[in-house]
Amino acid sequence: MSARSFGSVFMVASCAGAALGCYLVSLRVASERAALESVETKIVMAQRDLRMLQTEIGTRGRLSQLERWNAGAFSLSAPNANQILEGGFQLAQLIQPEKQVDFQAPVVLAAAPAPEHESPLSQPNNEQTAAPAIGSGALLHEASLKTETREVPARTADQPRTAGMKSADKPATAAKPAPNKSADRPGLAAAQSELQHQKKSVDKPALGHGKPMTKPVEVAKTDPLAPLPAKHGKTKDSPTGR
């Protein structure tokens, strides 16, 4: 009985509770919306301020003002066509690698140039002393030396050897013949060489003729042996040498 009589009361209470709950939800929604709106309003106000400030900055930094500063105060001008590059490659082309002094290795620097510097000085000295003996002669007789070394007497071998070493064709053979050859032949050799010289003189370069005293002996021996073709090659080149 009590339940039945209070049934309507419960009904009303539950309805009221549900309605209140719904109302609370909607109240919450409304307050959220209000907060959102206030944020939106703030955004719009900020946008308006931004606009205001941008306008002010734009007005203060207007192009005609910048132009006046550029032309007057900074003396700036537009770049030329040749100041504009197409890319990194063209930029890199403009840069020349600089010679850098290496302060980390001062000892090496001090030592390194010294021998290099001396050598050019020493060379002329050597030439001064050696020039009459070897100088031009060595150059001349390069081709003939190889053959000479076989047959030419030992005394002349001194010069050829050094020359032969320079040419570096047959250092071993150059050493061999020198001891074998005796001093018997100087006369013959001289005669032959003169003959040969007269024959070949037409072909030979003038330089060869410049050293009659020492060279004829050497040259004479060359003829019977192989290196002739090499000589011919040479002679062809300088017929007008005389």
Next chain:
Amino acid sequence: MNAPQPALVAPRPERLRLVGQRRQMLAVMHQRLMFGMLVYAGLIALIALRILYLAAFGDHAGRKEELTSFVPERGDILDRDGQPLARTIDAWSIAVHPGKVIGDKLALAERLAALMPEKTTEQYFALLRSDKTFFYLKRRAPPELVEAVNAIGEPGLAIEREPDRLYPQTSLAAHVLGFTNIDGRGGAGVERAFDDYLSDPETRGQPLVLSISSKIQQALEAELGDAMRHFSAIGAAGVIMDVHTGEVLAMTSLPDFNPNAPGQATPDQMFNRATLGVFELGSTFKPFTLAMAMDSGVVSGPGQIYNCPDVLPAYGHLVHDTHPFGRQCTVAEIMMESSNIGMAQMADQLGTARQKAWLKKMGFLDTVETELKERGHPLTPGSRWGPFETMTIGFGQGIAVAPLQLAMGYATLFDNGIYHPPTIRKIGPGHPIPPGRRVFSADTSYRMRSLLRLVVVKGTGRKADAPGYRLGGKTGTAQKVINGRYSNTINITSFAGVFPMDDPRYVIVVMLDEPKATKETYGFTTAGWNVAPVVSRTVSRIAPMLGVAPDMHREPNMSEVLPFVQEHKAEKSKD
């Protein structure tokens, strides 16, 4: 006590009637009560429902509707890069209601005069004592002044915010932008042409984007202004256009004005020489004549020979050249040295009818097609258009067009011969490129490239060359009509150029009105001496901004014209 025996005695009839009446009355009362209750319940339910509705869907008290979206009073105008050219800001205005002033009016007038010295104390006092209900003391007042006026504390003073049009770049592109009057309506330029768009609440939230580039506009204005001052010219105009779209990248007319204070401008400053002014632009017209002749088959190519005597008698007049050939010369040479005599013969061969048809096709006989309302109508010989007029139009005298029209003609000629109407609005999603129409053949357009490049490399426009940017163009010196006859000393000089000539993209037209000779020009007032250097400097400045890469090794196909040019000693620039 009597109650147990009710049946013994019948009720008295009046009592019975009374009971019946009471019942009836009770029923009626119940009905009325019920009705009243229902009404109240209904009202309460209505109020409750309304409250519930408001709670669920309604607005709250603090809501500020208009601030949720920001729409300016008048639409912004931006340049093509998005830089503002015109904006509406909230400015302060100071006004006074004389009737509401409660303090001492003389003291107030004294203080106002101290703060705003543009009027005297007496004037302020007279205003305050007048019968007017309201007048402005100052519009667009600076904040410091507003603060000081507010500190006076006079209730009769009204300090309000009102929308005001601001042009941040001041006089930059003034003639393009125009100005607004005191009511906020457009008075000239874009402000006038697009007034509805800018003021309509539906559209003003979206800024109006112009095709103008403020950087290029500034370069053109600065260089042209320099030249105008240097040569003491009375005016100048310049146009830079995109060849392919017809967009106007820069357009200026000098002297210009400050649109922030349009009231201070003189009519001369207000005059838009680029679109409203029409001028006889002289030799800059010659490429059109040649293109017409080539397209019509009158001229076969740059190698065609014409007889160029010192003076050409024609139809009772004499045609002169500044530097006559006195021999046979090729079309390339005629173009290079800007020979009137050669061009006159070409125009004569073309004939009046065909020339008219061509000019009509190019839009030179109609008002210039642009959105701006300041549009000039070309001047032509009209009914006097005979064979001699055809000749003079052939070399640019006798027809007057606006500089914008000339730029449009060059854009047509070098956009493979296709005409696009010039536009001041940026071509983009909201404003597609309008359909063009073919005027010249693509072949003619191509052959004109090397011819115009020749003018700059070897001819009259040598001073216009901008190294690396392959500029081609044509100088023009037109004699000005003074008191009805052509003056020999007063000129309008112009230069129309296109760059880069190997693939034309931009056209530049520059004009000086009445330039004077200076020491550096050796007394010449011809275009090769005064406007050509302007073009050179401007192009050197703007080409990198426009994305034209300088290249010293590229040229249009010069082998088409160079064989037809007779080499001789260097000559002075002439026209």
